[in-house]
Amino acid sequence: MRPLLVKARLAHGIAHAAPWGVSLDGLLAAEIWADQKAGKRDRGEVVTALAADVDPEDLDLPLARCELSGGGLWHWAATCAYPEKPVDHPVVRYWTGRPDHAALGDLVADLPGVVSERQGPYRSRSMPLLVTSTDTVTWQCVGDDDRIMAILQGIAAIGKKRSQGEGRVLRWEVAPLDESFGWSAGHLHVDGSLGRPTPDGCLYGTAVATGGRGPTGLRPPYMHGFRRHTLNLPFSLTV
Template identity: 55%
Template sequence: MSTHVPLTVRADLAGGIAQAAPWGIALDGLLASALWADHKAATHAAGQLTDRLIDTPDPADLDLPLTRCTTDAGGWHWAATCAHPQDQASPLPEVRHWTGRTDHRAMEQLATTLPATVSDRQGRYRARRMPLMVTTCRAVSWRAIGDVEAITTLLQTVTAIGKKRSQGEGHVLAWTVTPDPTLEAWDAAHLHPDGTLGRPTPAGCLAGHPPVPDGGRGTAGLRPPYMHPARQQLLHLPALLDG
């Protein structure tokens, strides 16, 4: 008997989340990263090395505690959406900045020889000041169809999400995974709570359903690992967070 049910996932945040894409972080990507971290740790503990994903032409799919959506003939995806902000402070992202500067004293201790001058204005050791887009909100939420207990267990190992996690961005205060028997299965696998498209979706998944507001069509990853070339397809994109 399947233990997969429609559910919602909520991450309470300390101060928002830094994101690179114009839509939120995929729940299946988070779960895959947690499983992959466990796999790498076990492999290294056995004295072996893991293959780099970029060197793998067709990466294997990890066994996530999610249902597979197979309505499209061109491929399948996990029944889970991308993150949607809750209690957002502003409809537009806040622009923060991060800086980086080479520690010249450390370079002197580590290198056998150094040039007469290491420029802070050009080259690989130049100083940097880069913008960082942060969605300021109290929480983000996902919808999905899956195993509540298994998802909860995996997410407890995730303490921060998004970009610049080591600098304090995206710190998660608490995870909540709640079954939702009132949620239609197709909605749980594809839509945000506001009815907009909630994940990169093949055209076949949308056939036979009323039109759904989305972010247009473009090339994106269908399932984890999202950035791998083998996962790239022409898809309907999620509704833009800054739209």
Template identity: 50%
Template sequence: MTAHLEAGVAQAAPWGIALDGLLAGVIHQRAKSALLEAGRAHQPLAERDDVDDLDLPLARCARGEDWHWAGTCARPVDGQQDRPDVRYWLGAADPRDLEEVAEAMPGRLEIGQGRYRQHYMPLLTTVTSAVTWDAVGDPDIIRDLVQNIWAIGKKRAAGQGRVLRWEVHPTDRDPWEAGHLHPDGAVGRPTPSTCLPPEILNENRHGGIGWAGLRAPYHHRSRQRRLVLPQLLDG
């Protein structure tokens, strides 16, 4: 699967966006919208001790200590794929906007500290014309899920990660490799070490070993494991 981008993508992790996380986000948002339309309460994932696994159109791999989805993280196809561009964003409260909603304003708005302090933060952006994923799954369902995603990654409202079009096409890669490795043979998703052949670990075709999410939702505490990390974008 390929997402053709307007100018690149800003990503939170030092590797690409996980395909199962992207698909799970769409399914979760649709289920959340259905609940709200029906007048039913929605409990945020962060408030749950455990979360259910959504029915994704991907195969499951159970070769390791715990199962995971057979799909990689995004890989840039060109541009500065091995050297992310460091950009910055500024967050500041506008006194003119505050005057419209506040009954009274202080003589001086403190922007160096407190709740109205300014933020000047770095944003790592991968400059590339497209990113690709490999996976084992149902292409028709995947195509339906991604067709209405207009942007991926961080700072989407500011124009980052804008998607021009999606392509979902078959591959002739070995099914296990398609679900775990980038085309160059490097580890392409967070993976238990017991799931990987010794030669991949011995040749350091990965981004090291550390704590990461095993499957979507990746940020949830119940998903955290000590895993072999994907190849890092900064080389």
């Protein structure tokens, strides 16, 4: 395990929902979990949803653990994505969707005479999508560079709306940092601002620009209720 700088060279940018970028530990955990699910299905085992577990399993990620805050407030030493050369502020694009009535008719034996496009599950949609235009996003972390690269090579796109071409990755790069970057590589963006959701114990005695405080996930799976705590938030990419 050593301090590392991870880069994703992008085709044209990344779509994201939160004010901060995609977490590196979340990316790695999602890829490992997808492989585990595929293996279980191949063996005929039942795959349970993560939401069904009261306390979900912590996967074996190729990252160091930061335990400065003690107890269950430990987190992986890795940051969220930071746009290296963003083009101004995030722009708003829109995606649309309409139900295919012919396809619906093939799926059910008795289709209603009218399928409303104004309400209900089959309504038409026009939804905003925040996109940061940049050719490179970076993460800092403390981890095993060979294992990290082996996992990242299988990830072709990051962020939201990947199947529509957003967040396409051209190539991944992992480079070592000086050993003195140990703490900062696990907590800060390259510009020195807070780069991940962080408990108070990790920041004691430091002066770091943050995005305020609020309830959010501490480590993967970030959306699970058991992972939510009141934390110092990453510095906002929209500032």
